[in-house]
Amino acid sequence: MTRVKRSEAPTSQIRTEGKTGGARINDTAFTEIVRDYKDRIFSLAYRVLGDHDEADECAQEIFIRIHGSLSTFRGESALSTWIYRVAYNVSIDFARKKKRAGSHEDHGNGDCPPDLPDMRANPETIALRNEEIRTIMDALAKIDPDQRGLIIMFDIEGKDYEEIRAITGLAMGTVKSRIARGRMKLRELLRGTL
Amino acid sequence: MKCSSIKVLIDSYIDGSLDARKVKSFETHLASCPDCANELEYARRLRKKMASLPSEKAPDDFESRVFQKTGTPVISKRSNVLSVLTRKRFFIPIGAAAALIMGLTVFLLPEYGLRQKFSAPSPVAEISPASSEAPKINGIVSTKKDESRTHAKSFGRITKEAKKDTRSRAQEVPHFETEIRLAYNDSGSVTNAEPTAQAMEENIAADKAAESEIKVMKKEAPMSAAKSKARMAESPPTRKISDDFASKIDSVIMSSGGTRIRLPGKTVDIMGTGGNKDRERNTYNAKVIIPENEYDGLISRLSKLGTLDVPKTRPSAERGYIEFTLTVRRGSGDK
Numbered sequence: 001m002t003r004v005k006r007s008e009a010p011t012s013q014i015r016t017e018g019k020t021g022g023a024r025i026n027d028t029a030f031t032e033i034v035r036d037y038k039d040r041i042f043s044l045a046y047r048v049l050g051d052h053d054e055a056d057e058c059a060q061e062i063f064i065r066i067h068g069s070l071s072t073f074r075g076e077s078a079l080s081t082w083i084y085r086v087a088y089n090v091s092i093d094f095a096r097k098k099k100r101a102g103s104h105e106d107h108g109n110g111d112c113p114p115d116l117p118d119m120r121a122n123p124e125t126i127a128l129r130n131e132e133i134r135t136i137m138d139a140l141a142k143i144d145p146d147q148r149g150l151i152i153m154f155d156i157e158g159k160d161y162e163e164i165r166a167i168t169g170l171a172m173g174t175v176k177s178r179i180a181r182g183r184m185k186l187r188e189l190l191r192g193t194l
Numbered sequence: 195m196k197c198s199s200i201k202v203l204i205d206s207y208i209d210g211s212l213d214a215r216k217v218k219s220f221e222t223h224l225a226s227c228p229d230c231a232n233e234l235e236y237a238r239r240l241r242k243k244m245a246s247l248p249s250e251k252a253p254d255d256f257e258s259r260v261f262q263k264t265g266t267p268v269i270s271k272r273s274n275v276l277s278v279l280t281r282k283r284f285f286i287p288i289g290a291a292a293a294l295i296m297g298l299t300v301f302l303l304p305e306y307g308l309r310q311k312f313s314a315p316s317p318v319a320e321i322s323p324a325s326s327e328a329p330k331i332n333g334i335v336s337t338k339k340d341e342s343r344t345h346a347k348s349f350g351r352i353t354k355e356a357k358k359d360t361r362s363r364a365q366e367v368p369h370f371e372t373e374i375r376l377a378y379n380d381s382g383s384v385t386n387a388e389p390t391a392q393a394m395e396e397n398i399a400a401d402k403a404a405e406s407e408i409k410v411m412k413k414e415a416p417m418s419a420a421k422s423k424a425r426m427a428e429s430p431p432t433r434k435i436s437d438d439f440a441s442k443i444d445s446v447i448m449s450s451g452g453t454r455i456r457l458p459g460k461t462v463d464i465m466g467t468g469g470n471k472d473r474e475r476n477t478y479n480a481k482v483i484i485p486e487n488e489y490d491g492l493i494s495r496l497s498k499l500g501t502l503d504v505p506k507t508r509p510s511a512e513r514g515y516i517e518f519t520l521t522v523r524r525g526s527g528d529k
Contacts, residue, residue: 027266027267030264030266031261031266031268034257034260034261034266035257038252038256038257038260039249039250039251039252040249041252042250042251042252042253042256043249043250043251046250047247047250055250056252056253056256059252059256060256060259060260060263063260063264064260064263064264067260067264067266132243133247133248136243136244136247151244155241155244155245156244156245156247158245179205180202180205180206183205183237184201184202186240187233187236187237187240190240191236194236194239194240194243
């Protein structure tokens with residue numbers, strides 16, 4: 001599989017000292033982070049949660065957390081890793097809450113379960129394999145959130161094991177085993193449908 | 195190898211992380227087991243479909259809602275500072291921080307006769323962006339952009355050593371001139387990094403008054419070492435360090451081959467700065483000597499910069515001064 005690394009922007013130099021110039025840099029940095037990462041973060045949240053409105057709420061929360069803790073970023077990891085760490089943790093928290101609330105089991109009507117992808121997404125999504133995407137997203141939503149987040153990052157977003165380890169803070173063995181278990185479950189869920 | 199083992203190893207096989215012995219065993223089994231061969235094909239197909247899922251885009255109003263919720267002022271275009279940092283994240287932090295250290299080194303080294311003066315005030319190490327609109331508060335390291343020059347010339351040793359690796363890119367990089375602004379209040383102690391509104395107004399007024407007297411330095415091409423030496427010969431900086439020298443310091447500007455101290459109506463060039471660069475570790479080490487009673491405050495401020503490694507333990511003082519090494523580093527986790 002060809003993996004394309006996304007650019008590392010902006011840099012790790014987020015300076016936050018002082019109430020005048022420092023605050024201005026912080027605002028500037030945050031502005032650029034939002035503009036550079038909003039689609040990626042929204043996409044991650046959407047894939048984890050499978051719902052447009054929930055992804056919106058989750059992505060907003062992610063950026064609010066980033067804004068609140070930007071001053072604590074000390075360049076000890078790449079900025080993108082730090083941003084994804086926040087995004088991953090918040091998204092998984094949302095997914096766990098959703099799972100506890102039992103929304104997976106409460107599909108309402110069989111034609112449009114609430115945790116399936118919301119097709120208000122971009123037209124390209126609708127045009128391309130609409131049913132197939134719905135099927136995959138539905139299966140993903142049934143996987144444990146911890147495994148789901150890792151599979152999304154590896155198989156859909158193209159991150160490698162090392163990047164995922166850095167983002168999640170998990171041991172490499174844990175990352176690999178969760179991805180492997182999640183894939184096996186995903187294959188079982190999708191068997192005969194694709 | 196059994197079919198159950200094949201299912202477990204399929205992902206490792208696709209990833210290419212199986213060792214050669216297992217690969218051989220895996221493929222031998224697949225050649226004689228159509229079910230497992232189909233399973234492998236299915237796993238590959240699923241991987242491809244997963245990888246080709248389209249990305250989602252955030253709603254159009256997403257950005258504005260985030261800014262509204264976080265109280266972030268809307269900035270219409272990318273700032274120069276972060277844009278450049280984005281493109282050249284190695285040089286700017288290193289350069290800015292190194293310039294700070296070099297400036298500190300020059301000011302604090304006893305060889306330049308400043309030890310006595312600096313027993314009372316100390317430089318403040320806060321970083322903020324340069325802007326013509328920004329209030330000129332005391333104690334600032336500001337980064338200024340000058341498109342007319344290349345970055346490769348602007349940071350003396352560091353840049354010279356890094357130049358080999360970046361020669362082709364250097365011509366594209368805007369020049370950054372790091373200016374260390376030092377100022378002191380009436381009592382001779384350093385002004386707070388977060389000055390009161392009154393102090394800021396006073397500083398602004400003082401700056402305006404000074405501007406009428408000071409001929410603003412032209413942004414000349416960085417001095418060569420030879421030129422700087424020649425200037426040194428003409429006006430050695432150690433000769434005329436009066437008691438009120440420090441209180442009159444307006445700024446320090448680093449340039450290749452030396453440091454330029456700007457005083458009201460006067461410019462002094464100083465040659466030589468301590469330090470060396472470790473290319474393997476992407477670090478730059480600089481020696482700093484500072485009065486003992488100012489060590490804790492300075493370390494506290496430098497620690498906040500994030501790109502500096504300061505001593506973990508307080509070095510012992512000798513004759514009232516502490517000598518230590520600062521390490522300017524690239525973000526250690528950056529890739």
